[in-house]
Amino acid sequence: MKKIIYLTIVAALMFQPVLAFADDASIARGGKLYDKWFKVIGAEKPADTHPAWPASNTKKKGNATHRCKSCHGWDMMGKDGAYASGSYKTGIGGLKHLQGADNAKVIAAMKDATHGFAGKMDEQDFIDIADFVTKGQIDIDAVIERESKMANGDAANGSRYYGTVCAGCHAKDGMLPKDMPPLGKxxxxxxxxxxxxxxxxxxxxxxxxxxxxxxxVSVDILAYLQTLPKE
Ligand code: HEC
Ligand code: HEC
Structure with a gap:
């Protein structure tokens, strides 16, 4: 009997999915690549304007036009979100509908003729970005009120995290580092x-x-950041 219990425990340990804990790290790295992939991987800044950047937008050019976020939005909603207007207006759609989709679909898109990213990043980079797009999306309009831009969070609770996790680098009032606009702004x-x-x-x-x-936790932090001085 003892032996059977022992063997059951050994078998259970052996078949634990080892990679089950790695997802958050991959998604977070993917989010940073989505933001500015060439900075994350230490590649040279693209000098040209991305071929898929529409001629109708003359406000942005050069490396900014190679960032996923520039065409598809921080809110993942492209022309249907915050980039419906303003200096990043392109008419390009979002990626919101790809939450829950297959990574392969996202990876194929990045390597297609429109994007031309094949060879510019390695396979792990493509996997991390795909993890971010298919598994890392949040219900953005539930978290940030679209019209008022206010975070649906508890600023008092957020201040506890900010004070212990962020203030060491950004200062209590969000005014550091000096080369960055104030966090409140x-x-x-x-x-x-x-x-x-x-x-x-x-x-x-x-x-x-x-x-x-x-x-x-992150939404509460954002709510607190919105109370910090804007200048
Ligand atoms: C210069 C603009 C531009 C950049 C930069 C860009 N894309 Fe796109 N993307 C497009 C266009 C144009 C399409 C075609 C469909 C459309 O208009 O939404 C598209 C489509 C896609 C699709 C397919 C959507 C679907 O429903 O099948 C995915 C996935 C995608 N992009 C991911 C990315 C990722 C990830 C990055 C960054 C590594 C990126 N894109 C960077 C312009 C861009
Ligand atoms: C180890 C230091 C460190 C810690 C801890 C840290 N940050 Fe940062 N953060 C930085 C640096 C460095 C930058 C980039 C500054 C720049 O671009 O000049 C940055 C950038 C940012 C930006 C982007 C600003 C922009 O221009 O887009 C935000 C937002 C931010 N931090 C918020 C936070 C929050 C909230 C926390 C706590 C949860 C935090 N940071 C913790 C170092 C840190």
């Missing part, structure tokens, strides 16, 4: 960008990604 101007930075981290910086925690 960014969080009110473009909350869709800031929630992604909080969840996934900042490309090529040692900033933590909060993704493994409950989503509400």
């Amino acid at each position: 960014l969080a009110n101007k473009n909350p869709w960008e800031i929630i992604q930075k909080v969840l996934n981290g900042q490309p090529d910086e040692k900033m933590p990604a909060m993704r493994a925690f409950d989503l509400q």
Whole structure:
């Protein structure tokens, strides 16, 4: 009997899915690649304007037009979201419908003739971006109120996380590092960008990604950032 119990435990341990814990790291890295892949992998900044960037938009050119977020949006909604107007208006659709889709579909799109990313990143980079697109999306309009741009979070609770996790680098009032606009300004101007930075981290910086925690933690942090000084 003892032996059977022992063998059952050994078998259970042996068949544990070893990679089950790696998803958040892959999704967060994918989110940073979606933001600015060439910075994450240390590649040279693209100098040309991406061939899929529409001629109708003359406000942006060069490396900015190679970032996934520039065409598909921080809110993953492209022309149906925050980029329906403004300097990133392109008429290109979002990727929201791909939550739950197969990674293969996203990877094929990145390597197609429209995108031309084949050979520019390695396979793990493509997998991480696909994980972000198919498994990392949040119900953005439930988290950030579309019209008012306000986060649906508890700022008082967010201040506890901010004070312990973020303030060491960004200062209590969000005014550091000096070469960056105040966090209070960014969080009110473009909350869709800031929630992604909080969840996934900042490309090529040692900033933590909060993704493994409950989503509400990041939303509460965003709500607190919106109370910080804007200048
Ligand atoms: C210069 C603009 C541009 C950039 C940068 C860009 N895309 Fe796209 N993407 C498009 C266009 C145009 C389409 C075609 C469909 C449309 O208009 O939505 C598309 C379609 C897609 C599709 C297929 C959507 C579907 O429903 O089948 C996926 C997936 C995709 N892009 C992912 C990405 C990812 C990931 C990145 C970054 C690595 C990226 N794209 C960067 C312009 C861009
Ligand atoms: C180890 C230091 C470090 C920690 C901890 C850290 N950050 Fe950062 N963060 C940075 C650096 C460095 C940058 C990039 C600054 C720049 O672009 O000049 C950055 C950038 C950002 C940005 C993007 C600003 C932009 O211009 O787009 C946001 C938002 C942000 N951090 C929020 C947070 C929040 C919220 C936390 C806590 C959950 C946090 N950071 C924790 C170092 C850190």
